[in-house]
Amino acid sequence: MKNKLKKFVLLWGFFNVVLCCSDCFSLCPALGGCLGSSRDAQCPGAVAVKKRIDCHPQPGASQEACEARGCTWCSTDVPNAPWCFFPEDSPYGYSRAGNIEKTDKGWRVTLNKRQSLSLFGNDISPIVLEAEFQTKDRLRFRLYDPNKQRFEVPLKIEGPGVTAEEANYEVEFSEDSTHFTVKRKSTGTVLWDSPLVDLFFSNQFLQITTTVPSTSVYGFGEHEHPTFKHNMDFSTYGMYARDQAPTSFANLYGVHPFYMCVEPDSNAHGVLLLNSNAQDVTLSPNPSLTFRTIGGIFDFYLFLGPTPENVIQQYTEAIGRPHMPAYWSLGFQLSRWGYGSLDVLKQTVDRMHRYDIPYDVQHLDIDYMERRLDFTYDKVNFAGLPEYIQELKKKGMHNIVILDPFITKDEEPGTYKPYDLGQEMGVWVNNSDGVTPAVGQAWPPGDSVFPDYTNPRTVEWWTQLCLEFKDVLDYDGIWIDMNEPSNFLRGQYPGCADNEINNPPYIPSISDRSLSQKTLCPDSKTYLGEHYNTHSLFGWSQTEPTFNVVQQATGKRAFVLSRSTFVGSGKHGAHWLGDNFSQWKDLRRSIIGILEFNLFGIPYIGADICGFNYNTTYELCLRWMQLGSFYPFSRNHNAEGNSEQDPAVFGDEFARISRATLLIRYSLLPYLYTLFYESHVHGNTVVRSLMHEFTSDQQTHGIDTAFLWGPAFMIAPVLDEGARSVDVYFPDAEWFDYYTGLKVPSAWKKNYSTVSAPLSKIPLFIRGGYILPEQAPATTTTKSRLNPFGLIIALDEQGEASGSLFWDDGDSIDTIENENYFLAKYTFSKGNLKTEILKNGYPGADTLKYNNITILGLKLRPQAVTLNGRSIHGDAFSFEMSGKLTLRISAPLTQELNIKFY
Template identity: 55%
Template structure:
């Protein structure tokens, strides 16, 4: 760690800030006393833009020379200056330049760069700031050991890497964004929009020191003030999450190393025999012909095209994996994807701009890397996907190894000795050189050199692949990507990578899931039961309980390890998995509604307790429980041998999901029984949750009657909403091909309203109600004035056989 004297290092302000239409422009001159790595920029321009009432944009750049900037459109800036911004910014020259961002309502200083050390050189940029508290979440992708950071000189490197989760390692994606909770519960977020290799150090001040080795210093501050508002503002800016097809919310199954179609068939057959809900089967790289994209193994997977159609006829779906490295060693004319790509110049080149850069990944021999920033690559990639869809009728695409991974450092011919390949500062990332496990930084893409765009590789591939999947299937696309960047969530889902089959990674998955919901990628989950290693039965049992409530619920394991799908362990295990997955399927209408709200408003789906109970300091460090939206609390068993959970329940009414019994604990910890096969789920009072009778897949469950869970708060009230569409159509929200219902319960009455497509509503039936927290047994229950039979138990009223078509409003 370096220390900087403000009178001997940094920049001084030239004159005074100049007011612009919606902010300020400041000219900064370097203090010529010392340099860190040379090639400093002597004059730096600072533009401050008041984007919206709750967002301020702060950008340092070299006005005399163009530098690389991330080509991400930041949405939502107001056309005119905001009239009452939540922030103020102040500039100082004491003795060197610094600024403060202040929350207007409280005077809290959110950023204070008087820590010094402002540096803007060609290959090293740094800004340091004090922050108001040590309650901070974010910065990724890392396997953080706690959700809330410690500020004990923690450093996080951010440079996309083919790296299984490991504490301290930079992993598959880059997300330089954090959320900070102030002492009074108000929150703000900060994005450092930069795609170069970078790192951040959290100091005890408390402070944040951010460093990058290229581009510009480009910051966005989101004022919230609620943490959920911060996430909404962030997602609105970077692109709200995609709306998934309904089937993708079902349970999914995969392994690397089935070895043959016969094994796949046997696995699916035993899942069906146990009636374990399942919607998706995957093909990992062993379905391919020698691991070449857009091929399949006609020997071991003979009959695959027909089997995929058989799966689909039974209501299941099939997703294939594609890797970005395209083999280039096959004889000319024998592998069209490479031949056509080479003729279209779609591959990343060496620094000469001509020679395709060669690496080694899964396919035989050397391979070339598509340049997804090249518009011609979009055409080529889409053509390949559309053509292959004619052979394998896939429903979605899984893009892997797209950091991009490389089994040699840089290229098969090595990397040249130059400043890009060997910068003067290497951020705190794994590997001795930037090219470790990836491409040479001086390789060229259409958008720029790999030095600048490395972290954008998976991001750009996701952007292209969602278009390709749409063109191939003609339906709402589904893409899952290993490498992600700011804004990837508008196109792709993510899984947490090649985790281990151990209790540590079971626990870490909760933190990873919560972080990616902050990063704008709410469709996320870990490989259930772990990818590397043989899972033990108790661990896999507990992981199925937790994984049933990942947004992305997929059991996936690696080559050579024992089978771990839920049907592989015998009758008792299968029964437990069936039960917990049926609970998931029951709750899918609520999860789908949360995705609708995320897509339309940017709202987070999986949330830490601290985001819902902002004034409860006890929630700040809780990272072993999580919520679906505002209404459902999950408290999984994460430790071996445990049969109960010590769970915290903030001050609200809480009901056991299974039986409706109200928990007596509020604002305190309670010990909750959780024998094998049980994950404690509690419903928060004040909310209405839509449900549906489960089935063995979503095609069948979508035909079943709906239900409502009405959990009353202290005032005897509850509210909620439900979104519904045809499940896989394109643009149902823009086209109006959907239905939206709102529910309000108060004064012993439930009222509903409905809007949208009449044809969709007329196909929906309300079947049952569960009303939790009633103060006394009702004398009667009527639906639209018609008496209905009901039962009362544990202060819960259950009404069955309602059978009301949801084509309009109804009243209970």
């Protein structure tokens, strides 16, 4: 409607019938819009366009409906800006009632609704705003109904508590009590500023707005975002778990209401809204954020940083540190939905081995099942599967089986244990009556019921079945799919009742503006309450019990891959970016996805290499194999009915290039594994943006076409069809070409430079000042873990570098907690390399050796080299004029090295 009105007005002006541009349509008020370039002058006294907060966030706004709400109506040609918005003297919101009350953890204040006017009815008054000083760098503040318990996410985030004086933040009301603010003490920067007149708290509509100190805002998910740094031009993102292939601006599989903001002085902070109800957030150019949700409470956590890495460390300390993956799971993985038979699977595996392509893990999608029934396998098309799994294990490989969260109810009684046992134990999500199971449709034949993983009895049921299935197929991990939960109907049979739970007065900006499309009715009942509140927790609640049973079944570290995630899912599971498409756009945007999930505390993340939907092309798949070789979770996967796309199917040249790139990954797995150790222990990101490391460089804030492993290794993939070069931005540091060891020219620093990228190469660079452990690669991690180690030492401008190596047996449970690991620290300074062994608790390290040390950036050729006081013959090292030195040694990994270069 808006676009048609604007077009009509422009035509009207063109024919000089009427002109109305400066007084907000005094001549043509029925059109409800304004012409002219100065939008702030069109409505005298109106809020500036960039500050507008939508007063009619649901579809169907009109001038009449807007003004009936006591709001202002004025069109604008600023894209996405609201035409109906709150005036400066808004009749809504809350005001402070009485004095601030001190509590054991901080303070609280009561707020009263200012007037009786309501947007969606059932406004709650009074409400309480409570601030809790959890740590010196973490503040919790929440708004809740003091007279009635509302749903809260069952994720406990507690802190030891600090005094206001100890905290690095200040929490205050403005002098006139109209604004609630949080400031950084050290700089005075306002991190959060909410006007109480923009606050709403009704039974099914909560809204709060805050300004942010800059437009460098990152996070919010799960979505396919077009850029890592968000566009603040009134972009709105809905969050509500949904089975939906990645689509711009659509809510996808998981919910992560977390963002990070980089302040103008390069400090950073993060904010979490811990709320699981359907919600959306609007990013406005003020800059500001407007949060809306339709249930629960406002439960915010603010993390002070001040570096981006500090923010994520503090965030994961609160929600749960990422789990430590098994070493084998960092190898390359292969999957497809549609092998169709064991023979086809064997042919695929055989050609991978024939080309010697590194390859550790084989996945089994739903076609391995008998008629797509969980906890079965097809004894006709996949006859011999249990025996074949054992064959792969003997070759050092691992396997993952998929399980879906819906169970058919229509098998003959006594023939399908998962349903019979679940019915006996009462484990299903129920209809609104709380008694009869909710029945929908999914992959299995007939109709399906849905386990309620928030119910302890369901955990018992799931644990028993997964343990029994281990005796059928000797799996190493479980892939849990479709757990939004997905349902092929709009709600369950016989449809959703017409009530305010199923059809609330406001539905956030989610696909179809529907809470029941492709899932269950919101008034369904779970153990924790209505599905209205718990829907987006389904995958989260399934992940932990799956993690626990995989460890119990295998006796080893768990591998759990979940499609639906929520705040804290990284503690027990991995994630992939869902049913993407074989398109260049999806290749490019996968980088944004892996960066975001590292912000969300789920660093073991990847996208389906070569794309899931559609047929790939040779060039796209090859470039994707190159990029995907550096996803933390590296898996090639595609859909039923599409052409095969494993890296062995395209012929010799494709296989050769894929093998070469994967061998680089495998050689650097000790570095990647060490990053996961630091993630598990300290909460670090594994993959991070250039902005993370070079926050004060404004150029890095918008870069999402290259990324880093940790602080030191840059991957700059080709993302455009036909391209044979890449424009790479090099922040102010020493950088070295991974392939040649050549130093990047000084003129390239803080500039974009064109780097050659023939079809056979993905550009890779090492940052000076860091030491990367490496290991001679092999075609499986089982083999590569036996090989000699090396060190790549990339020197900074001062000729210094440092790094570390974490090593354990790779798959035992709690090796870090039990101190069964090896940890070494490396330091290079003043021509001297020293290693310090910080922990030597893993006996297996005794059999491993160093055999190669590479130094990049040496200014002069050394005349002599000693290892622990003994001279090394000159033929044991070579020096290139580029400053690259290669040293061949033989020294135990557990020996502290002291190598001097004279």
